[in-house]
Amino acid sequence: MLDVVVVGAGPNGLTAAVELARRGFSVALFEARDTVGGGARTEELTLPGFRHDPCSAAHPLGINSPAFRALPLERYGLQWLHSDLAMAHPFPDGTAAVLSRSVAETAASFGPRDAGAYRRLVAPFLPKWDTLARDFMSLPLTALPRDPVTLARFGLVGLPPSTWLTRRFRDEPAKALFAGLVAHIMAPLSGFATGAIGLVFALAAHARGWPVARGGSQAISDALAGYLTDLGGSIHTDYEVKRLDDLPPARAYVFDTSPTALARIAGLGRFYDNYKYGAGVFKIDYALDGPVPWTAKEAHRATTVQIGADSAEIGAALRAASREGRAPERPFMITVQPGVVDPTRAPDGKQVFWAYAHVPNGWTGDLTDVIERQLERFAPGFRDRVLARAIAGPAELAARNANYVGGDIGSGAAAGLQLLLRPRLSLFPYSTPHPAVFICSSATPPGPGVHGMSGHNAAKAVWRRLRQAA
Numbered sequence: 001m002l003d004v005v006v007v008g009a010g011p012n013g014l015t016a017a018v019e020l021a022r023r024g025f026s027v028a029l030f031e032a033r034d035t036v037g038g039g040a041r042t043e044e045l046t047l048p049g050f051r052h053d054p055c056s057a058a059h060p061l062g063i064n065s066p067a068f069r070a071l072p073l074e075r076y077g078l079q080w081l082h083s084d085l086a087m088a089h090p091f092p093d094g095t096a097a098v099l100s101r102s103v104a105e106t107a108a109s110f111g112p113r114d115a116g117a118y119r120r121l122v123a124p125f126l127p128k129w130d131t132l133a134r135d136f137m138s139l140p141l142t143a144l145p146r147d148p149v150t151l152a153r154f155g156l157v158g159l160p161p162s163t164w165l166t167r168r169f170r171d172e173p174a175k176a177l178f179a180g181l182v183a184h185i186m187a188p189l190s191g192f193a194t195g196a197i198g199l200v201f202a203l204a205a206h207a208r209g210w211p212v213a214r215g216g217s218q219a220i221s222d223a224l225a226g227y228l229t230d231l232g233g234s235i236h237t238d239y240e241v242k243r244l245d246d247l248p249p250a251r252a253y254v255f256d257t258s259p260t261a262l263a264r265i266a267g268l269g270r271f272y273d274n275y276k277y278g279a280g281v282f283k284i285d286y287a288l289d290g291p292v293p294w295t296a297k298e299a300h301r302a303t304t305v306q307i308g309a310d311s312a313e314i315g316a317a318l319r320a321a322s323r324e325g326r327a328p329e330r331p332f333m334i335t336v337q338p339g340v341v342d343p344t345r346a347p348d349g350k351q352v353f354w355a356y357a358h359v360p361n362g363w364t365g366d367l368t369d370v371i372e373r374q375l376e377r378f379a380p381g382f383r384d385r386v387l388a389r390a391i392a393g394p395a396e397l398a399a400r401n402a403n404y405v406g407g408d409i410g411s412g413a414a415a416g417l418q419l420l421l422r423p424r425l426s427l428f429p430y431s432t433p434h435p436a437v438f439i440c441s442s443a444t445p446p447g448p449g450v451h452g453m454s455g456h457n458a459a460k461a462v463w464r465r466l467r468q469a470a
């Protein structure tokens with residue numbers, strides 16, 4: 001009998017499998033798709049030679065992940081590539097706020113009235129970032145905090161809504177950039193603990209940047225899979241698990257799936273019925289005939305570019321998708337242009353580029369024209385560069401990956417207490433009523449993103465249970 005079976009080869013499933021195999025457990029992993037990776041994959045979605053990341057592309061949480069940093073992923077081919085700026089947030093008038101590795105450069109981009117406030121905001125946390133990241137990403141207390149004082153201080157700043165945190169800024173560059181950071185996990189700007197999200201992304205930029213993976217995000221998944229195989233783990237693709245009986249006998253089963261799918265597969269009844277899914281996204285992958293013609297010069301120096309004219313526009317776009325049940329007229333967008341640092345993604349002189357906007361969960365319309373009109377405000381002539389598009393609304397995203405229920409790429413709303421305590425209000429989020437069944441997807445803390453920390457934390461819960469049983 002195997003020690004552990006993992007279902008789903010996203011970053012969390014792969015990390016859980018690796019952590020358990022490293023500790024000497026026999027592990028087999030089963031994945032529905034024909035390749036490993038889940039939300040960290042790379043495919044030729046448009047034209048030959050154009051290598052797109054259908055999901056994740058920018059990795060502030062990946063490079064800062066305590067779990068990934070403890071694994072020899074570089075030895076298995078992962079190479080992080082950094083642009084000059086971690087992220088740029090251009091405005092329609094051709095100016096831009098930026099997130100740079102340098103606090104001084106970032107603060108200067110916010111203007112003289114907010115530069116000092118920004119420096120004072122990040123100063124207490126930056127020197128302690130590694131410990132803080134570990135403590136924050138291990139909540140709710142899968143490990144005792146190593147620096148409870150800094151964690152508590154971070155809680156005081158981060159637990160209130162982001163709109164409280166941004167009150168310390170007077171001008172739009174800082175306010176809009178922070179609103180955009182919160183929108184990365186589709187949280188409402190006035191939601192509980194949303195200040196922490198903005199702050200984590202900013203600190204991550206100063207500590208290690210927001211890199212892309214050379215060759216595409218698939219390199220992250222391939223590195224995890226290569227290490228797992230070397231540790232003796234087996235990987236079975238094209239294997240959709242519908243019932244526990246589909247799997248070989250094992251002492252523990254770890255699911256990198258949505259709570260809803262897990263309840264169905266493992267017969268957990270209504271255990272996760274209160275779990276809520278959030279807004280969906282509408283995503284376009286572009287093959288371009290050259291770089292995006294941004295008006296703001298800073299946007300040419302960053303792989304990630306946030307699009308939103310001001311904090312009010314960003315807030316309105318989020319409210320439209322998550323509360324008002326309609327698509328935004330002027331969407332907030334996250335865009336990534338890996339070609340700024342990675343020439344392997346497209347033929348000479350060409351570029352891949354992706355943009356996504358938030359829409360209501362399960363929305364069925366076409367946002368292409370709205371997205372491109374919004375892009376044209378910041379990059380006039382964008383449309384003329386388009387060679388091909390691969391368009392994915394909520395239905396296509398959910399078809400590509402069952403975890404994105406209704407197009408919710410966070411696998412669960414990041415609203416209310418569910419932002420921190422997911423998939424239920426429990427101190428044991430990775431356990432289920434079935435003593436041998438665990439969950440490790442981004443529906444568990446610390447939530448969405450390619451960082452593997454949900455898998456890492458879940459693996460701890462599994463090995464503690466297996467050692468108790470031994």
Ligand SMILES: Cc1cc2nc3c(=O)[nH]c(=O)nc-3n(C[C@H](O)[C@H](O)[C@H](O)COP(=O)(O)OP(=O)(O)OC[C@H]3O[C@@H](n4cnc5c(N)ncnc54)[C@H](O)[C@@H]3O)c2cc1C
Nearest residue numbers: 008010011012032038039055056057058241441442449450
């Ligand atoms: C458009 C988009 C853009 C994103 N951008 C970023 C970004 O830039 N940076 C970032 O850090 N994050 C980004 N994310 C989020 C990130 O991709 C996810 O948070 C992350 O992949 C979650 O990892 P996971 O392991 O929990 O689940 P997933 O990566 O979703 O993997 C789950 C895996 O389980 C498999 N599976 C599900 N059900 C079954 C079953 N019944 N049987 C077998 N296999 C099953 C799925 O096929 C999938 O491979 C983005 C996501 C999307 C969709």
